[in-house]
Amino acid sequence: MPLWSSRNRTETVTCLACGDDIARDEAREYDKHGDRWDRADKTFEHVCKSCYGDLCHQPRDELEELLVELEAGETDRTAFLSAYLTTVEERYGRVEEEQD
Template identity: 75%
Template sequence: MWPSRNRTETVTCLACGDQVTRSMAREYDKHGDRWDRSDKEFEHLCKSCHGDLCHHPRDELEDILVECEAGGADRDAFLAGYLETVEDRYGTLEEES
């Protein structure tokens, strides 16, 4: 039997930690391919945090995060390594005025 569409499912926003109903959230797929649903569990963002995201392609992001040992180094060391890697590959980020 299919689950009821009226069932309220609560999910946790991976950015802010707030719990919101599923209807008030957006699916987030860290692999950037939300349409291929086989064997996947999605994380969720509340609408506010989803709207704050940069929606540019992130083709190499996961590889860079692994290379920079995201989650394995302290925050300052990770951020310094990440910034250095990104600047080496893509140049410095210039602020738009």
């Protein structure tokens, strides 16, 4: 019997970005704190490979605090996004989109 059989792993997971159900081995583990290597007492969310490729892979230092400060989920989407972009540009400079 394999050593890992006692782990409680599901065969399929749901992509947190698009909502598709995918095979676990076709997904990427996502840790909102950006520290997927420290596995103690963690439950990971998953992202499909397509959505993972679309993610910004820049450091997320201060992101959680910024979202709380700007009341993410508590204000309407348009007001939040406007405040977010304004605050990010004030603190970190202009946000540039990648050109394909």
